[in-house]
Amino acid sequence: xxxxxxxxxxxxxxxxxxxxxxxxxxxxxxxxxxxxxxxxxxxxxxxxxxxxxxxxxxxxxxxxxxxxxxxxxxxxxxxxxxxxxxxxxxxxxxxxxxxxxxxxxxxxxxxxxxxxxxxxxxxxxxxxxxxxxxxxxxxxxxxxxxx
Numbered sequence: 001x002x003x004x005x006x007x008x009x010x011x012x013x014x015x016x017x018x019x020x021x022x023x024x025x026x027x028x029x030x031x032x033x034x035x036x037x038x039x040x041x042x043x044x045x046x047x048x049x050x051x052x053x054x055x056x057x058x059x060x061x062x063x064x065x066x067x068x069x070x071x072x073x074x075x076x077x078x079x080x081x082x083x084x085x086x087x088x089x090x091x092x093x094x095x096x097x098x099x100x101x102x103x104x105x106x107x108x109x110x111x112x113x114x115x116x117x118x119x120x121x122x123x124x125x126x127x128x129x130x131x132x133x134x135x136x137x138x139x140x141x142x143x144x145x146x147x
Contacts, residue, residue: 050117052116052117053095053116053117056097057088060081060088061079063083065080066079067080068085069105074089076090076107078100078104078105084100085099085103087104087107088125089110091113093120093121094115094118095120096113097114097116098113098114
């Protein structure tokens with residue numbers, strides 16, 4: 001009788017095919033996990049930039065003393081606060097902040113502003129202009145400007 005030890009060629013081939021399939025599945029899992037990590041990192045970075053921009057805009061508008069001019073498209077608002085006249089505007093996909101001369105009612109040029117945040121596709125600022133002697137009393141103590 002022959003003492004047969006070892007593996008046949010078919011056994012080796014089948015085991016190599018199985019190991020290859022397991023490696024491919026594991027590799028796809030690693031690639032998917034890496035893509036998920038990079039996407040989460042990018043989203044976190046964008047959210048942080050947006051939060052910083054909103055905090056800066058909020059700080060600027062908390063000291064607001066008046067609105068000098070505004071327009072809807074592109075979104076531009078020129079305002080006065082305790083440190084002078086400033087503007088916030090959307091330039092393409094960027095939100096920019098401008099320091100202006102005290103009598104300015106238009107922007108000098110979009111290339112002169114400081115970028116607060118980029119990759120913005122929609123931006124609007126809404127405000128109510130109220131003069132205190134033009135109030136009309138309404139329900140629930142809500143007042144509107146007389147037109």
